[in-house]
Amino acid sequence: MDSHSKNLPADKRRAVTIESVVELAGTQNPSKITTAAIAKHMNLTQGALFRHFPNKEAIWQAVMEWVAERLLARIDKSTEGIESPLLAMKAMFMSHIEFVVEHPGVPRMIFGELQRAESTPAKCMVQTLIQRYGERLHHLIDKGKTSGELSSSLDSEAAATLFIGTIQGLVMQSMLVGDVRRMQRDAPRVFAIYMRGIRGAQ
Numbered sequence: 001m002d003s004h005s006k007n008l009p010a011d012k013r014r015a016v017t018i019e020s021v022v023e024l025a026g027t028q029n030p031s032k033i034t035t036a037a038i039a040k041h042m043n044l045t046q047g048a049l050f051r052h053f054p055n056k057e058a059i060w061q062a063v064m065e066w067v068a069e070r071l072l073a074r075i076d077k078s079t080e081g082i083e084s085p086l087l088a089m090k091a092m093f094m095s096h097i098e099f100v101v102e103h104p105g106v107p108r109m110i111f112g113e114l115q116r117a118e119s120t121p122a123k124c125m126v127q128t129l130i131q132r133y134g135e136r137l138h139h140l141i142d143k144g145k146t147s148g149e150l151s152s153s154l155d156s157e158a159a160a161t162l163f164i165g166t167i168q169g170l171v172m173q174s175m176l177v178g179d180v181r182r183m184q185r186d187a188p189r190v191f192a193i194y195m196r197g198i199r200g201a202q
Contacts, residue, residue, distance in 0.1 A: 061121040
């Protein structure tokens, strides 16, 4: 961040803070990101940072709200106007992968929050995101069963779990090799296998 961040209005400063945390999480362990590191990234003092957020927990909550809003908006837009439930699921899958490629720190932050033993506003926001994401996915699976694209005997819960797990697997593989774009290259082939599986499930 450059020196212009010192002169931003409050709403913009909050937005830039959130974007800074997402950027930092893309290159380091989110649990190790301190308010001092965030302020330094923005070329600010910690005092200036705390004029917009009362504490670090409030920053993390705002970041998770940002993630939820943008990811859900992204997948909703990707499925607009697609009548086929299977093609809509593919669009949802690919748009999720694209979001992670653009913001590689996001899955690290989500995993980190879910691993916390205590309940925090940020963790609750992640759980809400997962619930709302699951509702969209189950809707498409049920629509596919109704339309005949998917078998009426398909285990919807297992299909949804595998959908999310497949994305998580691609994310983990990209982290292991240190190449975030690998998931973008692998996603079409991986989803094709997933789609054949749920189509053929009896």
